[in-house]
Amino acid sequence: MRKREFVSERLERWNRLDRLIAQLESRRLKTVPTHMLDEFVQLYRIACSDLARARSEEMGDDVEGYLNMIVARGHKQFHPPRPPSSRVFRRFFNQRFPQAVRDIRYYVLAAALCFFLPICFAAVAVTLQPSLAYRIAPPEQLDMLTEAYAKGHHGGRGEGMDTLMMGYYINNNIGIAFRCFATGIFFGLGSIYFLLINGVLGGAIGAFICSAGYTQSFLSFVVGHGAFELTAIVLSGATGLRLGFLLVNPGPYRRLDALKIHASPMITVVLGAAAMLFIAALIEGFWSPSGAEPLIKFIIGGALWVLVIAYFCLVGRQPTAGDQTGHREGRRG
Amino acid sequence: MTTAADKSESPPLVHSHVSVETPEQIQFTFELAGTSVRMVAYLIDFVIRFFGTLVIGILIFSLTGFASPEFGYGLVMVVMFAAEWGYYTLFEWLLKGATPGKRMMGLRVVRTDGVPVDVVRSVLRNLLRAADIFPMAYGTGILVMFFTGTSRRLGDLAADTMVIREEPVRLRELPKLPHEAIELPQGLLREVRFRERDLQLVDGFFRRYHLFSPDRAQELAEILAGPILERLGRKKGDAIGVLAGILLAENELRTSWYGRMSAISRPPPPVGNAR
Numbered sequence: 001m002r003k004r005e006f007v008s009e010r011l012e013r014w015n016r017l018d019r020l021i022a023q024l025e026s027r028r029l030k031t032v033p034t035h036m037l038d039e040f041v042q043l044y045r046i047a048c049s050d051l052a053r054a055r056s057e058e059m060g061d062d063v064e065g066y067l068n069m070i071v072a073r074g075h076k077q078f079h080p081p082r083p084p085s086s087r088v089f090r091r092f093f094n095q096r097f098p099q100a101v102r103d104i105r106y107y108v109l110a111a112a113l114c115f116f117l118p119i120c121f122a123a124v125a126v127t128l129q130p131s132l133a134y135r136i137a138p139p140e141q142l143d144m145l146t147e148a149y150a151k152g153h154h155g156g157r158g159e160g161m162d163t164l165m166m167g168y169y170i171n172n173n174i175g176i177a178f179r180c181f182a183t184g185i186f187f188g189l190g191s192i193y194f195l196l197i198n199g200v201l202g203g204a205i206g207a208f209i210c211s212a213g214y215t216q217s218f219l220s221f222v223v224g225h226g227a228f229e230l231t232a233i234v235l236s237g238a239t240g241l242r243l244g245f246l247l248v249n250p251g252p253y254r255r256l257d258a259l260k261i262h263a264s265p266m267i268t269v270v271l272g273a274a275a276m277l278f279i280a281a282l283i284e285g286f287w288s289p290s291g292a293e294p295l296i297k298f299i300i301g302g303a304l305w306v307l308v309i310a311y312f313c314l315v316g317r318q319p320t321a322g323d324q325t326g327h328r329e330g331r332r333g
Numbered sequence: 334m335t336t337a338a339d340k341s342e343s344p345p346l347v348h349s350h351v352s353v354e355t356p357e358q359i360q361f362t363f364e365l366a367g368t369s370v371r372m373v374a375y376l377i378d379f380v381i382r383f384f385g386t387l388v389i390g391i392l393i394f395s396l397t398g399f400a401s402p403e404f405g406y407g408l409v410m411v412v413m414f415a416a417e418w419g420y421y422t423l424f425e426w427l428l429k430g431a432t433p434g435k436r437m438m439g440l441r442v443v444r445t446d447g448v449p450v451d452v453v454r455s456v457l458r459n460l461l462r463a464a465d466i467f468p469m470a471y472g473t474g475i476l477v478m479f480f481t482g483t484s485r486r487l488g489d490l491a492a493d494t495m496v497i498r499e500e501p502v503r504l505r506e507l508p509k510l511p512h513e514a515i516e517l518p519q520g521l522l523r524e525v526r527f528r529e530r531d532l533q534l535v536d537g538f539f540r541r542y543h544l545f546s547p548d549r550a551q552e553l554a555e556i557l558a559g560p561i562l563e564r565l566g567r568k569k570g571d572a573i574g575v576l577a578g579i580l581l582a583e584n585e586l587r588t589s590w591y592g593r594m595s596a597i598s599r600p601p602p603p604v605g606n607a608r
Contacts, residue, residue, distance in 0.1 A: 048357040060532065060533060071359060072353075075353075075361070079448040160401035160403035161403045163403065164404065164407040167408060167409065167411045170411050171411070185464045190467070267457050270460060
C-alpha cells in the first residue's frame with residue numbers, strides 16, 4: 001500500500017517539522033539558532049512537495065489535512081511580517097507623511113473647501129442673525145461655551161481641568177478624524193458629511209461667541225491649536241475622499257487591487273493626522289486656556305500655522321536613496 | 334448578460350475555505366471564520382476592553398488620589414481612546430494577528446496570501462471598523478461579509494486580509510459501526526489496494542448509517558461491497574459486516590499514525606472505537 005509506505009517513511013520528518021514550527025511560533029527569530037532555521041527550511045520544502053504528492057495521489061483527508069496544516073503554519077513562519085523600527089518612525093515624519101500629503105494635494109484642497117466653506121457660511125449667517133445658532137448647535141452647549149469665554153482665561157484654569165480637557169480632545173477629535181477617514185469608503189460621502197457637519201457646527205458656535213462680544217477671548221483660544229487641529233481634520237477628510245474616489249474610479253486596476261496599492265500612503269496620512277491631533281490636544285489642553293497675553297497667543301498661533309504649512313510644503317522634498325520604493329508607487333493611477 | 338456558463342462558474346454563495354498558493358507552488362487551504370464566530374470573538378474583546386478600561390481607570394484614580402478628579406478623568410479618557418482605537422492593532426501586532434477574543438475562538442487575521450498581518454494592514458482594517466460599524470452594530474460590516482461570500486468586512490477588503498479559523502487539523506474518529514465486523518483475510522488486504530476515495534465512501538456510509546432505513550442501508554452496502562463479497566464468496570447479507578471489517582483493518586494502521594501526528598498539534602485523540 002503506497003499510502004502506508006509513504007506515511008511511515010515521512011512521518012518522522014513531519015513530526016520534526018511540526019515541533020520546529022511550534023518552537024518558531026513561540027520564540028523571537030533572533031533567539032533561534034541557525035541550524036534550526038536551516039533544518040526548518042529544508043523540512044518545510046519537503047513537506048510542501050509531500051503535500052503536492054498526497055494531493056495528486058488522493059491519499060485522503062487525514063494525510064492531506066495534516067500536511068496542509070503543517071504547510072500553512074510553516075508558510076507563516078517562512079514569510080513573517082517585518083517589525084517596525086525606529087528608523088521607520090523617523091522617516092515617517094521626515095519624508096513619508098509630508099510626501100504622502102503632497103501626493104493627494106487636490107484631495108486636500110477639496111476637503112479644505114468642504115470644511116472651510118461651511119465654516120464661512122455658518123459664521124456669516126450666525127453673525128447676521130445670532131439666534132440661528134440655537135437651531136444648529138445644542139443650546140446647552142452654546143450657553144456653556146459662551147459662559148466659559150465670558151470668564152476669559154486670566155490665570156488659567158488649573159492643571160486638573162487642563163488634563164481633563166486634553167483627554168476629551170484626544171478621545172473626541174482623533175475619533176472624529178478616524179471616522180471621517182473610514183466612512184470615506186462609502187464613495188467619499190461619509191467624509192463629506194463629517195467635514196460639512198463639523199464645519200457648520202464650528203462656524204456657528206464660533207460666530208455666536210464672537211457676536212456675544214467675546215471675539216478676542218475666542219480667537220486667542222482657537223489660534224494656538226487651530227493650525228494642528230483644523231489641518232489634521234482636513235487631512236483625514238482628504239484621505240477619506242481619496243479612498244472614496246478610488247472606489248469610484250480605480251483607474252486601470254480592479255477596485256480591491258487599487259485599494260491594496262494605495263492603502264499604505266493613506267494610512268500614513270491618517271496616522272500623521274492623528275499625531276497632529278495629539279499635539280493639538282496638548283496645546284488645546286495646556287496652552288490655549290493659559291493666562292498669557294492675547295497678543296502673545298496670536299503671535300505663537302500664527303507661527304504654528306506657518307510652521308505647519310511650511311512642513312507640508314518643504315519637508316522631504318529630496319527623496320534619499322532607497323525611498324523610491326514603497327509608498328511612492330501610490331502615485332500611479 | 335449572464336449565460337448558463339457564467340452561472341456554472343460563479344462561486345458558491347458562501348465559501349468556507351480559501352486556497353492560497355505559496356512561492357513553492359503548493360496550494361494549501363484555510364478555513365474562513367464565519368460571521369457568528371467572529372461576533373463571539375468581538376464580544377469577548379468587548380468585555381476585555383470594558384473591564385480593562387475599568388481596572389486601569391480605578392488604578393489611575395487610586396494613584397492620583399481623588400483630590401483632583403478632573404486630572405483622573407482626563408487620563409481615563411485617553412485610556413478609553415486607546416481601548417477603542419488601539420486595542421485591536423496592538424494585539425494583532427503582539428499576538429501575530431490574534432486578539433485575546435480571536436485567540437480564544439481559535440481565529441487569526443492573515444493576509445489573503447496566508448502571511449500574518451503587518452502593522453499597516455492591521456491599522457487599516459481596524460480604522461475601518463468606523464465604517465463597518467455604521468449605522469449600528471456592525472450593520473455594514475455584516476452585510477458586506479454576506480455579499481462578498483468570503484466573510485470579509487470592509488476593513489478586511491481594504492487591507493487585503495481575512496480572518497481564518499486556526500483549529501488544529503481534526504483527525505476523525507472511526508464512525509460507530511452497527512454490525513459485528515467480519516475479519517478479512519490478511520491476504521486479501523495485501524492483494525486489494527483500497528483506494529482512499531473508496532475508503533472514504535465506506536467511512537461516509539457509516540457516518541450516515543443512522544439516517545438510512547435498514548433496507549436502504551443494506552441496499553447501499555451491497556452496491557459498495559459487491560466485488561469484495563464475490564471474491565470472498567460471502568452472502569449479500571454480510572455486506573455491512575464486510576464493509577465494517579475493511580474500515581477496522583484500515584483503522585488499526587491509522588490509529589498508529591494519528592497518535593504521532595497529534596503529538597504537537599493537539600487534535601482530539603482518536604478513539605480506538607466502538608464495536
